[in-house]
Ligand SMILES: *[C@@H]1O[C@H](CO)[C@@H](O)[C@H](O)[C@H]1NC(C)=O
């Protein structure tokens with residue numbers, strides 16, 4: 001018992017404090033989308049203009065159930081798989097404390113907060129349109145998530161990361177009308193690329209990995225029946241092929257110029273020119 005008290009005292013001493021004061025913002029667990037550390041302690045304080053209250057949307061939430069806990073204003077505690085949880089906090093300031101115990105770590109969370117004028121009801125502003133996502137990782141959701149998506153919509157999402165990367169995509173919440181409200185995923189920049197799968201219903205689809213730096217998702221709903229839809233996390237990583245010096249087919253040696261390491265770039269260019277294959281469509285292949 002003494003040990004537990006001492007440990008939690010130590011944890012409080014080195015807690016990290018993060019302050020948020022924009023009208024809207026995103027809270028990430030430490031290392032997100034990588035796993036948070038054991039024995040962690042982070043305090044998030046959100047302060048929005050007076051006359052508004054705070055709405056929280058859990059776009060992704062996965063922690064060790066009962067042990068790695070997010071405490072909201074000393075009262076509500078959240079742990080486990082809670083993607084899609086949403087709540088109103090009737091105050092213009094709130095403190096959230098995330099503590100993890102000494103064993104087992106998970107991905108943690110990405111929580112969005114919004115300011116809502118006192119006396120009005122939170123309305124999601126998640127419009128359905130073609131959206132380009134080009135950060136190294138992000139969350140993609142159906143419109144209004146975790147509230148029901150509209151009937152009769154069609155949305156497209158293009159994920160395009162830097163040229164040396166591939167994309168891993170996993171749904172973290174999934175609930176659509178089976179057979180009628182469908183997410184289609186293509187391994188490329190548009191619907192001409194190879195189809196990876198059509199997904200609908202209540203079962204979580206398997207994780208997906210792209211073969212290039214683009215991934216294209218379409219979501220369409222029919223005229224009746226709507227559910228909470230989906231939330232999906234994509235991350236990206238440097239392609240092993242690229243590391244080995246095999247340039248993706250869509251790249252010319254010049255387009256590789258965006259790479260930061262100039263020495264590697266010069267070396268790649270030189271090798272590519274030496275070994276350039278005959279024929280316009282052929283990609284330069286470099287052996288080490
Ligand atoms: C939460 O707990 C802290 C420390 O125990 C205390 O200072 C603070 O006033 C509490 N907040 C609320 C809303 O109870």
Ligand SMILES: *[C@@H]1O[C@H](CO)[C@@H](O)[C@H](O)[C@H]1NC(C)=O
Pocket residue numbers: 148149150151224225226
């Ligand atoms: C969802 O379906 C219900 C019942 O069919 C309908 O009244 C409602 O407008 C739909 N919601 C949206 C966001 O389209």
Ligand SMILES: *[C@@H]1O[C@H](CO)[C@@H](O)[C@H](O)[C@H]1NC(C)=O
Pocket residue numbers: 152223
């Ligand atoms: C469904 O959406 C299409 C395209 O926006 C529109 O033309 C059509 O009228 C809509 N149908 C219904 C029944 O709302």
Ligand SMILES: *[C@@H]1O[C@H](CO)[C@@H](O)[C@H](O)[C@H]1NC(C)=O
Pocket residue numbers: 189190191192193
């Ligand atoms: C689809 O993407 C490919 C690769 O970027 C491009 O060459 C092609 O023109 C695109 N097709 C359409 C219909 O936009």
